[in-house]
Amino acid sequence: MTAVTDPSTSRSKGSSRQRDDLVLDVRDLAVRVGDRTLVEDVSFGIGRGERVGLIGESGSGKSLTGLSVMGLLPEDVHASGSVRLSGVDHDLVGADERQMGRVRGKEVAMVFQEPMTALNPTTRVGDQVAEAMLIHGTRADRGAARAAAVELLDQVGLPTPASAARAYPHQLSGGQRQRVVLAIALANDPGLLVCDEPTTALDVTVQALVLDLISRGVQSRGAAMLFITHDLAVVATVCERVLVMYGGRIVEAGPVAEVFARPRHRYTQGLIAASDLTEVDGSGRLHTIAGSVPAAGAFPEGCVFRNRCPQATDVCRTRPPWTGDSPETGFACHHPAPDAADDLAGGAA
Amino acid sequence: MSAISVRDVRRDYRRPRTSLTKPGPVVSALRGVSFDVAPGERFGIVGESGCGKSTLLRILAGLDRPTSGEVLVEGTDIAGLSERKLGFLRQRLQLVFQDPMSSLDPRMRVRDIVAEPLVAQGVGDRDGRVQELLEAVGLQAESANRYPHQFSGGQRQRISIARALAPRPDILLADEPVSALDVSVRAQVLNLITDLVSDLDLTLVFVSHDLSVVRHVCDRVAVMQDGEIVEVGATEQIYTDPQHPYTKRLIAAVPNMRRALAGAGTSDLLVGSERTGGTST
Numbered sequence: 180m181t182a183v184t185d186p187s188t189s190r191s192k193g194s195s196r197q198r199d200d201l202v203l204d205v206r207d208l209a210v211r212v213g214d215r216t217l218v219e220d221v222s223f224g225i226g227r228g229e230r231v232g233l234i235g236e237s238g239s240g241k242s243l244t245g246l247s248v249m250g251l252l253p254e255d256v257h258a259s260g261s262v263r264l265s266g267v268d269h270d271l272v273g274a275d276e277r278q279m280g281r282v283r284g285k286e287v288a289m290v291f292q293e294p295m296t297a298l299n300p301t302t303r304v305g306d307q308v309a310e311a312m313l314i315h316g317t318r319a320d321r322g323a324a325r326a327a328a329v330e331l332l333d334q335v336g337l338p339t340p341a342s343a344a345r346a347y348p349h350q351l352s353g354g355q356r357q358r359v360v361l362a363i364a365l366a367n368d369p370g371l372l373v374c375d376e377p378t379t380a381l382d383v384t385v386q387a388l389v390l391d392l393i394s395r396g397v398q399s400r401g402a403a404m405l406f407i408t409h410d411l412a413v414v415a416t417v418c419e420r421v422l423v424m425y426g427g428r429i430v431e432a433g434p435v436a437e438v439f440a441r442p443r444h445r446y447t448q449g450l451i452a453a454s455d456l457t458e459v460d461g462s463g464r465l466h467t468i469a470g471s472v473p474a475a476g477a478f479p480e481g482c483v484f485r486n487r488c489p490q491a492t493d494v495c496r497t498r499p500p501w502t503g504d505s506p507e508t509g510f511a512c513h514h515p516a517p518d519a520a521d522d523l524a525g526g527a528a
Numbered sequence: 529m530s531a532i533s534v535r536d537v538r539r540d541y542r543r544p545r546t547s548l549t550k551p552g553p554v555v556s557a558l559r560g561v562s563f564d565v566a567p568g569e570r571f572g573i574v575g576e577s578g579c580g581k582s583t584l585l586r587i588l589a590g591l592d593r594p595t596s597g598e599v600l601v602e603g604t605d606i607a608g609l610s611e612r613k614l615g616f617l618r619q620r621l622q623l624v625f626q627d628p629m630s631s632l633d634p635r636m637r638v639r640d641i642v643a644e645p646l647v648a649q650g651v652g653d654r655d656g657r658v659q660e661l662l663e664a665v666g667l668q669a670e671s672a673n674r675y676p677h678q679f680s681g682g683q684r685q686r687i688s689i690a691r692a693l694a695p696r697p698d699i700l701l702a703d704e705p706v707s708a709l710d711v712s713v714r715a716q717v718l719n720l721i722t723d724l725v726s727d728l729d730l731t732l733v734f735v736s737h738d739l740s741v742v743r744h745v746c747d748r749v750a751v752m753q754d755g756e757i758v759e760v761g762a763t764e765q766i767y768t769d770p771q772h773p774y775t776k777r778l779i780a781a782v783p784n785m786r787r788a789l790a791g792a793g794t795s796d797l798l799v800g801s802e803r804t805g806g807t808s809t
Contacts, residue, residue, distance in 0.1 A: 181688060187706045196710060197541060234709040236711060238709055240555075259660060279807070340693070382576035382577050382737060383576065383738070383781045383782050384576060384778060384781045384801060385576075385737075385775055386781065386797075387780075387781035387783075387794070387797035387798055387801070388798065388801070390783075390797060391794040391795055391797065391798055394793070394794045394796075395794075409710065409711060409785065410711075411711070411785060412784055412785045412788060413783045413789030415783070415785050415789060415795060416783045416784075416787075416788040416792060416793065416794055416796075416797065418653075435789075436789055437786060439789060440789060449712065450711060451713070451785075452787070453711050453712045453715040454711050454715075455785065456718075456740045456743065456744040457743075458742070459744075463722075464667060464719045464722070464723070465715040465718055465719050465744065466715060467712065467715040467716045467719060468712035468715075470680050470711075471680045471681075471713055472680070472712070472713075474779035524607060528578075
C-alpha cells in the first residue's frame with residue numbers, strides 16, 4: 180500500500196459540503212476486536228433530513244458501523260476515528276457511558292431488527308414510550324409524558340392507542356411491537372434515526388406498513404436517517420443515497436438512482452445482478468457472485484472483493500484508491516464497470 | 529395420476545386451556561385445502577406467517593396428520609397410515625428446511641448426515657453415493673469429513689439438499705430454502721435447486737413468503753391466507769394479473785428495484801391495504 184495513493188487521505192479530502200450542514204459526520208471510523216480489523220476507513224456524512232441506506236451482506240460490517248454511531252459496541256470491540264453529531268459538543272467515539280446516555284434516545288435513536296429484545300417484557304409499552312421522554316426531560320411530568328406516549332402510539336398506527344399503551348410487549352404482534360419501538364425512537368424528535376434491518380423479521384405486507392411509517396415519521400420531523408439492510412429494493416424505495424459495504428469498507432457510494440442503475444464497483448454490480456430474480460442468462464439461470472462472504476477479518480489484502488471478482492488481476496493486491504469527488508459519491512475499484520460517459524468518450528476517440 | 533393430490537384437508541389444533549372448567553379453544557390452521565400437483569411440476573405455495581403453509585407442508589411430508597381430508601402421494605392416501613407404513617413416503621418424498629443449522633445434526637459429519645436416509649432405507653455402497661451427491665450439489669469430496677459448523681449458510685443448505693436427494697426421491701418439498709441466505713448466495717442455491725429439479729425430473733413443492741422467488745422457480749402457485757387457498761394458477765398470470773385482493777396486496781407489498789428507480793415510494797407498497805396512523809395529526 181506504499182506505492183499507491185493512501186486511500187484514507189484521498190477519501191477524507193475534498194468533502195463536498197461543510198461540516199455544519201451535517202447531522203452525522205463519520206471520519207476514518209475503524210472497529211477492531213483484538214488484532215482483527217472488522218471495519219476500516221469508513222467516512223461519510225448525512226445532511227439534515229437526508230435518508231441514507233447502508234447495504235451489504237452479513238459480515239460486511241454494516242451493523243458494527245451503526246452500533247459505533249450509537250456507542251453500543253460490545254465490551255471487547257473498540258472503535259477509533261471520529262463520529263460527530265450536530266448538537267453534541269463531543270466526539271461519540273471514546274465518549275463515556277454518561278455522555279452517551281444523554282445523546283442516545285434524544286439526538287440519535289435506533290430501531291433494531293428484533294423488537295422483542297428491544298422492549299422490556301415487564302413494562303407496559305405506554306410506560307416505555309413515556310420513559311424515553313422522562314429520562315431526557317422533554318416532557319414536564321409523568322402525566323404529560325403518558326399523554327404524549329398515547330399520541331405517538333396513534334401516530335405509528337396502533338389501533339386503539341389508549342388501550343395499546345396498557346399492553347405488555349408479548350400481547351402485541353411482531354409488527355405492532357416494531358411500531359412501539361419506532362414510537363420510542365421518535366419520542367424526542369431525534370436529529371438522526373438509525374434503523375438496523377427494522378423489517379427483516381416481518382411479513383411482507385407488515386414490512387410495507389412499517390417502512391411507510393418509518394419514512395413518514397422521519398420526513399414529518401425533518402430527521403436524517405441511516406437505514407441498514409441487506410435488501411437493495413428496500414433501500415431503493417426508502418432512501419435517496421446509498422453506501423455499499425463489503426469486507427468492512429465502503430466500496431461504493433452515491434445517489435440511489437445512480438448507484439443502482441449504473442454501478443461502478445464490481446461487487447455492487449454483482450450484488451444488483453444477483454438480487455434481480457427476473458433477469459436470467461442464456462440457460463435460464465440467475466446471475467450469481469462466485470464463492471461466499473469470508474469470515475470476519477479473513478478478507479483478502481488489497482481489494483477486499485478480489486477473491487470473488489471475475490475482473491481481478493495482480494493490481495488488485497494493492498488497495499484500490501477512492502475514485503470520486505467526495506466520500507459521498509465514488510467507488511474503490513481498480514477495474515470499474517464502464518461509465519456511460521466513458522463509453523461516449525471512448526467511442527469519440 | 530397426480531404426484532400429490534390434496535382433498536379438503538383440515539387441521540385443527542386445540543390451544544392450551546385457559547380455564548379449569550372449559551376445554552381450550554380450537555384453532556383451525558387449515559380450513560379445507562384442495563389442490564393437485566402434476567408429476568414434474570414446480571408448484572409454489574405463498575403466504576405470510578400463520579397462513580398454514582408450514583402445517584400443510586408437514587402434512588404432505590407425513591410429519592403431521594390432517595384432522596380430516598385426503599392426502600394422496602403418488603396415489604396412496606398417507607393421511608391414515610401408521611408411521612411404519614410411511615417408509616415408502618420417506619423414499620419418494622424428501623424435505624429441505626429453511627434453517628440448515630437447526631436441521632443438520634451438529635455432532636454428525638457431513639458423510640453421516642448425507643448417508644442417514646440411505647441407512648434408514650438399507651441401501652448398500654453408501655460412500656459412493658455420498659461422493660456422487662456432494663459433487664452434484666457443488667461441494668468438494670473432502671467436505672464429507674467435516675462438521676456442519678465448518679460451513680457457511682449456503683454450503684449448509686447444499687448439504688441439506690444432498691441429504692434430501694440421497695434416497696433418489698421423485699418429489700422434493702422445500703420450505704423457505706433461501707430465506708436465511710445472503711443475496712449473493714441465494715442466487716447460487718436457487719440455481720442449484722432449479723438445475724437439480726430439471727436434471728433429475730423432480731416434482732417440486734416450494735414454499736415461500738417471497739412471491740418474486742416463487743415467480744422465478746415455479747410454474748404454478750397457490751396463494752394462502754388464514755388456512756385457505758385464496759387463488760391458484762400459473763405463476764406468471766397470477767403475478768401480472770392477480771384476481772384476489774390479498775394477492776394484489778401481497779404483490780404490491782414486495783419492494784421492487786425497478787419500480788423504486790421509477791419513483792415509487794413506501795406509500796406505493798400499500799396499494800390495496802388500508803394505510804393506518806398519522807392521519808389524526
